[in-house]
Amino acid sequence: MTAPAHQLDTDLVIDVEGLTKSFAGKKVVDNVDMQVARGEIYGFLGPNGSGKTTTIRLLCGLLTPDSGHGTCLGYNILTESPRIKREVGYMTQRFSLYEDLSIRENLDFIARIYQLDHRGEAVEGAIEKLKLTGRADQLAGTLSGGWKQRLALASCIMHKPKLLLLDEPTAxxxxxxxxxFWDEIHELADGGLTVLVSTHYMDEAERCHKICYLAYGRLLARGTAEEVIAQSGLKTYTVSASSQKLIHRLARDLAGRHGVDIVAPFGTILHVSGADREALVRAIAPYRNETDLVWREDEPTLEDVFILMMKHAPDNYQ
Structure with missing residues (x-):
């Protein structure tokens, strides 16, 4: 017997090809292919306006692409989006619950919207799972950012979704x-929940199982953090000095030299990177023997790689 369309035959929760979306004549998402496995935490990185949120919404059937096709949770993203929505939890960047209601009252309201059976049990279960018990009767408007975040996450998982969307949740x-928060996300993923998260934080990206980098709607890289760094071919040197003045002087001298793609100060340490190793070595050679500078060939960071990608990405909004 053929399996119903909504049953997944593989571990792929998302499998899409050629997703494209334009607004006002500008391509916000440009021919994106993507596969996401069950229980995977998949990070979306890129500058503001890069198409991260739009891509996530297209992947899950929350927006209809101009072209492209695929499935999410076994459903066709073009024709079965209402079914997808019922199995998705979506946490927006801005806190969107009622600040004049308590934690428990907010969760009860959400449970009513989802028409959950055994509503009281569902509310208390969410409160316990997100460690909100001691604050359950506190007004949401008096919570700190971290506690609001926990409440928002609790409201997103009450209906036991199979896919969780997080739009810059820790801003x-x-x-x-x-x-x-990330400890909670990993615990949920260990239980089989698939998570798509957009973030600007490199340390958060490194906590994802896989990541992709979007710039102006185009997918420039994807894989594990280690794979993305290796694929970049970037070479990095770090140089330290006894004073900040020396670092500033060196940064000015190296900026724009052939072979130097990135010059990034971190306190009294400078990251100097380039995609062409030989050209980079020639560019820094005149400074290698300065006694006040200590040079070391180092591993590029994820931030180094993404700065390089952004530098070379064509801006289709100009």
């Missing part, structure tokens, strides 16, 4: 709350 949240 404006302190480092401790960010780390705790």
């Amino acid at each position: 404006g949240v302190d480092p401790k709350a960010r780390r705790e």
Whole structure:
């Protein structure tokens, strides 16, 4: 017997080809292919306006592409988007719950919207799972950013979705709350939930199982963080100095030299990178023997790679 269309024959939760979307004559997403496996945390990186949010919405049937095709959760993204939506949880960047209701009241309201059976049990289960018990009766408007984030996540998973969309979920949240949030995300993924997350934070990207980098609607790289770094071919040297003044002087001297694609100061350390190793070596050679500078060939960081990609990405909005 042939399996129903909604049953997944593989571990691919998302499998799409050629997704393209334009607004006002501008291609916001340009011929994107993507596959995402069940239980995978897939990170979307790129500058503002790069098409991250639009791509995520297209992948999940929340927007209809101008061209392209594929499936999400076994459903056709062109013809079965209502079915996809019922199995997706979507957490927006801006807190969108009622600030004059308590945590418990907000979750009860969401449970009513989803028409959940055993509503009270579902609410209390979400409160316990996201460790909100001690604040369940606190008004949402009085919560810190980290606690609002937990509440928003709880509201997204109450209906037990198979796919979770997170649109820059940790913007404006302190480092401790960010780390705790990501611990929760990994726990959910370990339970089989697939997660698509857009972020600007490189440390968050490195916590994803796989990542992709979008610039002006085009997918420039994808894979694990290690694979993306290796595929870039980027070579990096780090140089330290006894004073900030020396680092500033060196940064000015190296910027624009042939073979130097990136010059990025980090305190009293400078990252100097280039895609052509021989040209980079020639560019820095005059400075290698300066006694006040300590040079070291180093591994490029994910941030180095993405700066390089952004530098060479054509801007189709100009």
